[in-house]
Amino acid sequence: LTTPRLILRLAEPDDIPALLRFHAANAAHLAPTSPLRPANFLTEQFWREAVAHDRAAFAQGTSARFALFARHDPGTVIGALNLNNIVRGAAHYGDLGFALGAEYEGQGLMSEAARVAIPFAFSDLRLHRIKACYLPSNLRSARLLRRLGFVIEGYARHYLLIQGRWQDQVLTSLIRQDDESLPPPAAQAGGA
Numbered sequence: 001l002t003t004p005r006l007i008l009r010l011a012e013p014d015d016i017p018a019l020l021r022f023h024a025a026n027a028a029h030l031a032p033t034s035p036l037r038p039a040n041f042l043t044e045q046f047w048r049e050a051v052a053h054d055r056a057a058f059a060q061g062t063s064a065r066f067a068l069f070a071r072h073d074p075g076t077v078i079g080a081l082n083l084n085n086i087v088r089g090a091a092h093y094g095d096l097g098f099a100l101g102a103e104y105e106g107q108g109l110m111s112e113a114a115r116v117a118i119p120f121a122f123s124d125l126r127l128h129r130i131k132a133c134y135l136p137s138n139l140r141s142a143r144l145l146r147r148l149g150f151v152i153e154g155y156a157r158h159y160l161l162i163q164g165r166w167q168d169q170v171l172t173s174l175i176r177q178d179d180e181s182l183p184p185p186a187a188q189a190g191g192a
């Protein structure tokens, strides 16, 4: 996927050095909103497995995890936008997650990325609902989701294990508005 300033795509093995640079540079910036990282997080071996896992999961339709690259500097990873935990059956939803490198915040870049990823999720991935949640203290995330049209649906206590502590999250979602009359997706069989 492309936008005026960004390329969103699955990472490839050749991107591993750029992924390592991004995560090394932003370890402190992303720590407050991330799970504790495994000891080998900043190693090539970890990312080799992660890239292979993400590509297989995309092929199986269970996630779409995009690395974000600046169009003017396509060798540099500037963030990530992920659609995780895609559930079919009667649900057809997925969880949205996102992160920008510290130096790229405040420029509208994640809004720009989300504005192509959301139509992709609703049309190509045929999701009906995109869920997203954030720490109550994460005002940037709250503003971004509100701008994108996400609506608060609840407050989940002890919802995610972030930095080794179960932490509360504000739950939001965006619902596809135009699919009432669509035929059921092919992957309808089974599940709740």
Ligand SMILES: CC(C)(COP(=O)(O)OP(=O)(O)OC[C@H]1O[C@@H](n2cnc3c(N)ncnc32)[C@H](O)[C@@H]1OP(=O)(O)O)[C@@H](O)C(=O)NCCC(=O)NCCS
Residues within 6 Å of the ligand: 029, 030, 033, 097, 098, 099, 100, 101, 104, 105, 106, 107, 108, 109, 110, 111, 112, 133, 134, 135, 138, 140, 141, 143, 144
């Ligand atoms: C959450 C996160 C992605 C939001 O990033 P962001 O840069 O604030 O989001 P956007 O891309 O929507 O940018 C909007 C900001 O850019 C500003 N901006 C500047 N130029 C802009 C432009 N051309 N177009 C739009 N907005 C622009 C907006 O005014 C807005 O700033 P404001 O919120 O202070 O008013 C980022 O803070 C982040 O990665 N945080 C750490 C990880 C994290 O929290 N992840 C989410 C866990 S739930």
